Amino acid sequence: MSVCIHTSWGDIVMEEKGGALRSCTLPTWHRAPRRPFKVTGVSSTDGVVTAKTLRDVGQFAKACFEGRAATLPSFVFPDGPAFHRKVWKALLRIPAGRTQSYGALARRIGHPRAARAVGQACGANPLPLIIPCHRVTAAHGALGGFSCGLAWKELLLDRERDGAH
DNA sequence: CTAGTCGCCGGTA
DNA sequence: TACCGGCGACTAG
Incomplete structure (x- = not known):
């Protein structure tokens, strides 16, 4: 299991x-x-x-x-509040090696002021790695947060950046 | 550059 | 209803 x-x-x-x-x-x-x-x-x-x-x-x-592009293993799209699901769907559209700010993502899904709520949704993501919440950073280059600890976020972003050469 | 303030929004107790 | 964030924009120093 x-x-x-x-x-x-x-x-x-x-x-x-x-x-x-x-x-x-x-x-x-x-x-x-x-x-x-x-x-x-x-x-x-x-x-x-x-x-x-x-x-x-x-x-x-x-x-x-x-940091290589990977085929996603099969997974069940997680259940959750509508807004969370909307955010998670948007996350799947951020390609490896790229990042997007919480605010930009908020605008992209039609909730221009909901940057903070986006952060909440990221934190509630039950499938980190698969649904790439680590690719969302704070505005102006800051890392932002990560539910499993920032070390992972840093590691993943570093590898993806190197892999995307 | 850092530290503090303030407004914001959606989920949850 | 109240509180709390994986935020952001804006001030002062």
Whole structure:
């Protein structure tokens, strides 16, 4: 029922149901650990996960942390309030290697003053990595926040930027 | 550049 | 109704 991506920064757990992801949780790191980040393996926490799911998720995670464009594994679009869903949909349209500010995203979905509410929706995203809330930054270059700790956001953006050379 | 203020909006208790 | 954010724009220093 769940896939585990082992990394030097701890395990990333993706809950899966019928071959489709429903949630993704990563260990919280407010500051980056000293050791370099590395994906060390992928496994399922029980015998139920199919080999295909395992392979898809593993490849996605790899690509994700190498900054390469990755095919999304199949996932169920999360349930939630209409506004949140609107934000999450918009997130899926930000390509790897690019970022957009909370305010700009707010304008894009037709709520020009709702920058802060956009932040809320990002924080409520049940599928980080898949739904790329890390690509939303504060205006004028500041990083903004990240629910699992800013270290991840920084890592992901760095890798995507390098990968997008 | 930093620190503080103030207005903003949508979700939740 | 009140409160609280992964914000942003605007001041002062």
